[in-house]
Structures are given as C-alpha cells and as structure tokens.
Amino acid sequence: xxxxxxxxxxxxxxxxxxxxxxxxxxxxxxxxxxxxxxxxxxxxxxxxxxxxxxxxxxxxxxxxxxxxxxxxxxxxxxxxxxxxxxxxxxxxxxxxxxxxxxxxxxxxxxxxxxx
Amino acid sequence: xxxxxxxxxxxxxxxxxxxxxxxxxxxxxxxxxxxxxxxxxxxxxxxxxxxxxxxxxxxxxxxxxxxxxxxxxxxxxxxxxxxxxxxxxxxxxxxxxxxxxxxxxxxxxxxxxxxx
Numbered sequence: 001x002x003x004x005x006x007x008x009x010x011x012x013x014x015x016x017x018x019x020x021x022x023x024x025x026x027x028x029x030x031x032x033x034x035x036x037x038x039x040x041x042x043x044x045x046x047x048x049x050x051x052x053x054x055x056x057x058x059x060x061x062x063x064x065x066x067x068x069x070x071x072x073x074x075x076x077x078x079x080x081x082x083x084x085x086x087x088x089x090x091x092x093x094x095x096x097x098x099x100x101x102x103x104x105x106x107x108x109x110x111x112x113x114x115x
Numbered sequence: 116x117x118x119x120x121x122x123x124x125x126x127x128x129x130x131x132x133x134x135x136x137x138x139x140x141x142x143x144x145x146x147x148x149x150x151x152x153x154x155x156x157x158x159x160x161x162x163x164x165x166x167x168x169x170x171x172x173x174x175x176x177x178x179x180x181x182x183x184x185x186x187x188x189x190x191x192x193x194x195x196x197x198x199x200x201x202x203x204x205x206x207x208x209x210x211x212x213x214x215x216x217x218x219x220x221x222x223x224x225x226x227x228x229x230x231x
Contacts, residue, residue: 004157033217043204045158045222052217091157095217102148102171103220105157 002027002094004106012112013082021077021109023092029053031097034068034075039108040088051075053097079111087113117141119223121207127229128197136192136226140209147190148220149174149182150206158206164190165212197230204228 003026013019025034036048049059051068059066063080079086089108095101120139128134140147145166150158160174164184175181179197184190194201204227208220 042224044224045206045208047219047221050217050219093157097217101217102160102163102174103150103158104160107155107157 002029002096002104004092004094004104006092006106006109008109009107010110010112012114014114015084016081018078018080019082019111021090021092021111023075023077023106025073025075025092025094027094029096033095033097033101035093035095035103036066036075036077037091037093037105038088039091045091048077082113084113084115087111119207119209119221121205121223121226123226124224125227125229127231129231130197130199132197134194134197134228136194136205136228138190138192138207138223140188140190140207141221143211144209144221145187145212146210146218147184148208148210149190149192150208152204152206152225154203161192194228199230202228202230
C-alpha cells in the first residue's frame with residue numbers, strides 16, 4: 001500500500017519569508033513517481049512537479065525548489081521569498097512507476113502568506 | 116485548448132436521491148480518472164478508465180457508486196441512494212494513453228456535491 005504524510009496542516013508566514021512544506025511517503029515499490037500539486041482558493045489542482053524515484057537530484061524552478069531524499073522517504077518543497085499569490089493548499093502525491101497510474105495524495109498543507 | 120470540464124459545478128440533493136456527475140476530458144485523452152475530495156482532505160482515487168473500460172475501480176467505496184464512459188470520451192459518475200457522507204468535491208482528471216511512459220493528469224474544477 002502507498003501512503004503520503006503531510007504533517008503540517010497549516011503554515012502561516014510573512015511575505016518574503018522562505019517556507020518549506022514537508023512530505024514523507026511510504027511505498028513497497030522500488031520505483032515510483034512523486035508529485036506536488038497546488039490547490040488555490042478556486043479549487044482546481046495545479047500540477048507543480050513530478051519526480052521519478054530514479055532521479056534524486058534536487059530541482060529548482062524560479063522561487064520553487066524540491067529536495068528529494070530517498071534515504072528518508074521525503075520529498076520536501078521550499079518556496080523562497082514567498083508571495084501572497086502562493087497562498088493555497090499544497091498536496092504531495094505518489095504513484096507507481098507505470099503509465100496512467102492513480103495518484104495517492106497526502107492530506108495537504110494550507111499555506112497562508114501574510115502581506 | 117479546452118481543459119477538463121465538469122458539470123454541474125455544484126449539486127445539492129436530498130438524502131436518498133440519485134445523482135449524476137459529468138466529466139468532459141481533454142480531447143484526445145484516453146485515460147480518465149475520478150477522485151473524491153472530502154473537506155480538509157486530499158483527493159482520493161475512485162476509478163480509472165482506459166478508453167471505454169474501467170481499468171481500476173478499486174477506489175469506489177460501495178455499490179452505490181458507479182461510473183461509465185460508453186464512447187471513451189465523456190464519463191458520468193452515478194451515485195444511488197445518496198448519503199450525507201457522500202458530500203464532497205468530485206474531481207475528474209484525464210491524461211494521454213499510457214504504457215511505460217508517464218502522462219500527466221490534468222484536473223477539472225470539480226463538482227461540489229452536498230447531500231442534505
């Protein structure tokens with residue numbers, strides 16, 4: 001069985017601060033995919049990143065960066081210089097390493113950026 | 116091009132009634148998924164279609180829930196004898212045909228179902 005844990009239910013930071021969202025996963029598969037999605041107040045899930053378990057390199061995209069550590073089964077997400085528009089619920093998710101596999105989501109972290 | 120669309124955006128019904136929720140996937144996407152998101156939770160998988168057939172329906176909670184995709188495009192999620200616990204946002208996603216290559220799931224805006 002697969003499981004994703006996002007222990008941080010809610011986080012509030014002041015604008016321009018850096019913030020890290022934690023994600024810990026469990027799977028018996030040796031290969032898998034990890035994801036982060038953003039769900040703004042409008043409700044639609046927005047894809048942010050997919051990472052194959054083969055690739056443990058960290059990734060940076062603008063103000064966003066992701067730290068994948070297979071040894072601790074973690075896939076953390078950092079927003080640098082946060083902005084009010086970053087306020088949303090963020091979900092970490094996991095799927096098996098086959099095409100068209102279902103996603104297993106965590107419970108999400110509600111991030112509020114205070115102006 | 117157009118994204119995944121879902122209708123209605125909101126549905127209020129009474130306990131015991133039957134409801135249908137519709138999903139229009141992105142044109143050309145052969146894979147279609149239904150998820151359910153309860154308040155304060157992450158989306159939970161319900162069912163996955165590849166073409167017209169249900170490839171994985173392991174997430175359907177009980178036999179009151181049923182989904183169809185008769186022509187391999189539009190899908191309808193059907194809930195019989197609705198219960199208050201069925202209240203949630205029902206999300207649909209679609210992706211290109213898979214195989215060994217992962218194809219991104221694109222999500223619709225969801226249908227908010229409220230059972231009174």
